[in-house]
Amino acid sequence: MADAARLSSGARPRARRLASATAVAALAALPLVLALSDFHLSAAPAALVLSTAAGALAVSALALQPFLAARAGARGGAAGRRRLRWHRVLGTVVLSLVVAHVGALFLVEVDDTLFAMSPDGPTRAYGAHRADRLIATVILGATYRACPSEPGRG
Numbered sequence: 001m002a003d004a005a006r007l008s009s010g011a012r013p014r015a016r017r018l019a020s021a022t023a024v025a026a027l028a029a030l031p032l033v034l035a036l037s038d039f040h041l042s043a044a045p046a047a048l049v050l051s052t053a054a055g056a057l058a059v060s061a062l063a064l065q066p067f068l069a070a071r072a073g074a075r076g077g078a079a080g081r082r083r084l085r086w087h088r089v090l091g092t093v094v095l096s097l098v099v100a101h102v103g104a105l106f107l108v109e110v111d112d113t114l115f116a117m118s119p120d121g122p123t124r125a126y127g128a129h130r131a132d133r134l135i136a137t138v139i140l141g142a143t144y145r146a147c148p149s150e151p152g153r154g
Contacts, residue, residue, distance in 0.1 A: 028060035051104035058097035061090055062134075088141060095138050098131055 035056035041049055068090060072083035105113040115121050 024064065027063075028057065031056040031060050045108055047104040047107040051101050051108065054097045054101040054104065058094050058101060061094045061097065065090060065094070091138055091141055095134060098134060102131065 032053060035052050036049070038052075041052060065087060068083055068087035072080045072087055102113070102117075105116075
């Protein structure tokens with residue numbers, strides 16, 4: 001009887017993790033599928049398709065960041081540190097995807113990409129400003145241990 005209780009209690013966290021991973025994969029896939037099924041990509045160069053995919057995946061991954069950070073803060077100890085590590089890894093993935101997105105746009109057309117990122121561009125450099133903030137956030141996150149978050153903590 002005790003063995004059955006141990007097996008079922010060990011199976012619950014695994015089932016919960018599997019359900020969470022499935023939900024995350026579905027939520028990440030939805031923007032990707034929507035972006036890649038757009039008609040403007042039918043005759044597009046491969047770099048534009050790569051840029052679109054990287055941008056869609058970056059948005060999905062970025063949406064998960066607050067949840068990982070909140071769950072890390074809610075749980076102390078090793079579980080919290082593990083979730084915080086995943087938060088940092090995902091942040092690095094987001095930054096890499098943004099760099100891939102912009103880099104692929106540069107491969108398609110340098111002048112259009114520079115114009116789109118300029119203050120006079122069609123997006124008023126909205127994406128460029130967000131990328132600046134993302135880079136600043138990654139730098140702050142990478143140097144977090146060097147900066148005490150509360151007085152008296154070091």
